[in-house]
Amino acid sequence: MKKNSILRSVRIGLAVTMFVLVNLLLLGVSWRLTIHISWVAKIQFLPALMALNYGVLALLIVLTLIFGRLYCSVICPLGVMQDVFGWFGKKAKKNRYSHSPEKKWLRYTVFAVFAVCLIIGFAPVTTLLAPYSAYGRIVNSLFRPLYDLLGNGLAAIESHYDSYMFTEVQLWMRSVTTFVVAVLTLGILGVLAWRNGRTYCNTICPVGTMLSFFSRFSLLRVQLDKSKCKNCSLCEKNCKTSAIDYKAGTVDYSRCVTCGDCLEKCKHGALEYKTASLLDRCTVRPASPERPQTASADRPDEGRRAFVTGAALTVGGAVLAETKMKVDGGLAVLEDKKAPHRETPITPPGSVSANNMNRHCTACQLCVSACPNNVLRPSTDPLRFMQPELSFERGYCRPECTHCSHVCPTGAIRRIDREQKTAIHIGHAVWIRENCIPVVNGDSCGLCARHCPTWAIAMEDREINGRIVSVPVVDTEKCIGCGKCEHLCPARPFSAIYVEGNTMHHIN
Numbered sequence: 001m002k003k004n005s006i007l008r009s010v011r012i013g014l015a016v017t018m019f020v021l022v023n024l025l026l027l028g029v030s031w032r033l034t035i036h037i038s039w040v041a042k043i044q045f046l047p048a049l050m051a052l053n054y055g056v057l058a059l060l061i062v063l064t065l066i067f068g069r070l071y072c073s074v075i076c077p078l079g080v081m082q083d084v085f086g087w088f089g090k091k092a093k094k095n096r097y098s099h100s101p102e103k104k105w106l107r108y109t110v111f112a113v114f115a116v117c118l119i120i121g122f123a124p125v126t127t128l129l130a131p132y133s134a135y136g137r138i139v140n141s142l143f144r145p146l147y148d149l150l151g152n153g154l155a156a157i158e159s160h161y162d163s164y165m166f167t168e169v170q171l172w173m174r175s176v177t178t179f180v181v182a183v184l185t186l187g188i189l190g191v192l193a194w195r196n197g198r199t200y201c202n203t204i205c206p207v208g209t210m211l212s213f214f215s216r217f218s219l220l221r222v223q224l225d226k227s228k229c230k231n232c233s234l235c236e237k238n239c240k241t242s243a244i245d246y247k248a249g250t251v252d253y254s255r256c257v258t259c260g261d262c263l264e265k266c267k268h269g270a271l272e273y274k275t276a277s278l279l280d281r282c283t284v285r286p287a288s289p290e291r292p293q294t295a296s297a298d299r300p301d302e303g304r305r306a307f308v309t310g311a312a313l314t315v316g317g318a319v320l321a322e323t324k325m326k327v328d329g330g331l332a333v334l335e336d337k338k339a340p341h342r343e344t345p346i347t348p349p350g351s352v353s354a355n356n357m358n359r360h361c362t363a364c365q366l367c368v369s370a371c372p373n374n375v376l377r378p379s380t381d382p383l384r385f386m387q388p389e390l391s392f393e394r395g396y397c398r399p400e401c402t403h404c405s406h407v408c409p410t411g412a413i414r415r416i417d418r419e420q421k422t423a424i425h426i427g428h429a430v431w432i433r434e435n436c437i438p439v440v441n442g443d444s445c446g447l448c449a450r451h452c453p454t455w456a457i458a459m460e461d462r463e464i465n466g467r468i469v470s471v472p473v474v475d476t477e478k479c480i481g482c483g484k485c486e487h488l489c490p491a492r493p494f495s496a497i498y499v500e501g502n503t504m505h506h507i508n
Helices: 002-027 031-037 045-050 054-067 070-074 077-092 104-120 123-129 131-159 176-196 199-203 206-215 261-265 278-282 303-321 354-360 366-370 403-407 447-451 484-488
Strands: 220-224 271-275 326-328 332-334 376-378 388-390 424-431 457-464 467-474 497-507
Touching: 002 031, 002 070, 002 077, 002 131, 002 261, 002 271, 002 366, 031 403, 045 054, 045 131, 045 206, 054 070, 054 206, 070 077, 070 206, 077 131, 077 176, 077 199, 104 123, 104 199, 104 206, 123 131, 131 176, 131 366, 176 199, 199 206, 261 271, 354 497, 366 376, 366 403, 388 497, 424 467, 447 457, 447 484, 484 497
Parallel strands: none
Antiparallel strands: 220 271, 326 332, 376 388, 424 497, 457 467
8 A cells, every 4th residue: 555655656756847847848947947958858759759769769668568658647748737637627526537448449540640640741630639749839828928927027026126137028929820729729638637537648649549559568557456356446436547447357558547546546455556467468458348327416517618618718818918019219109010921931940941840840839939039930821830930020030049959859950059050041031122211211221231140131222213222132142041131120010121931941
């Protein structure tokens, strides 16, 4: 009994530690801290698979073959989040779970669709189903703004005492589409976990299905001794994966996530986490027949669904309702810049090409969170759904910054140093005559040429509409597509010079 309690406490301690580290990484609390904890993203199963990180994959498979699906209850942040919701659900109603047969038709259909889309590079499906990426979107879209708001409040308080440990950051919504997806994901998973525990993990999650192939043969597993069982059913009623059938005396090891909740509830020593015999490990027990539904009095309250949905919509409305005006010296309201239409999207330096980004990126939003320049935001293009692309309304891609390449866990953005960054051409500037201030108003400007870090823009006198005006000329061989010219251009709402992406990045 004491041994079971210790094992469960160790598992919870490891899960809490991993969960905290993942959240610190996704919130971008500190870049120095991010450098040291970026490994927590790289040991997630699907990112390791996308990056072809064979060492991590082998380690996770061996871990599963020994301990069962410990990955799902310790390493995966989406799994730990569902445990948090399930914990509150059990507080509202004890012993709320029951055994149910494995839904193989749904489980393997989803897995097959996911595998095909992963192979052909159809990003919309893989980005939606990837568990780590789903959690990354939730943190980046919902929790990161709250964290930044708290930081801004502390910065405002500190400024009154001439202390500047906290810095104020811009609060803005990077993508309405990603925000809606994050809200829906959080709401659906919250309801499922509140009512039935790990329903998502054992019916939809492709990583859970993949690991279930190995966990069926795990060395260590929860085993039920029928001679000691008193048929109290507490183990079954507290199994969040619906894997225990106490009447048949079986445990579905393909669904068990080795959480230890059943071990804690058993007061008769009938359950024990121990080494399985070779015969048991090589034998897959048939699924037990489906049981009749419980009485209506035992069913979860459907009102909770409405509560969660209403709360999510309230939070979403509050965020969307927040507006922000930019004022020049308190005299004139400056019109916000708008993103131009780009024929080719701009992918981050290190991504090599749009095709490489599309095939490897799972849209976890970690690079978006790590970007200190506010240039990365999720794409709304259906074929690049929520994958990062650059736009320069709020900043430009500083040549010395390589943050996004240091945190990407999938290989979609390869690691580069500062010297490589300054030589990579991710796009080229294009001049729009109709928006240029010297052409429209006759005023002199030249801001883009003065601030170009690669001297790719020069001012040239031309005769336009019967007068001589100085306009920018772009040397595309020198332009690296950093977007500084587009960001600093005073034309509103569309810049007179903008960056068009390169399909394949190149180095001159």
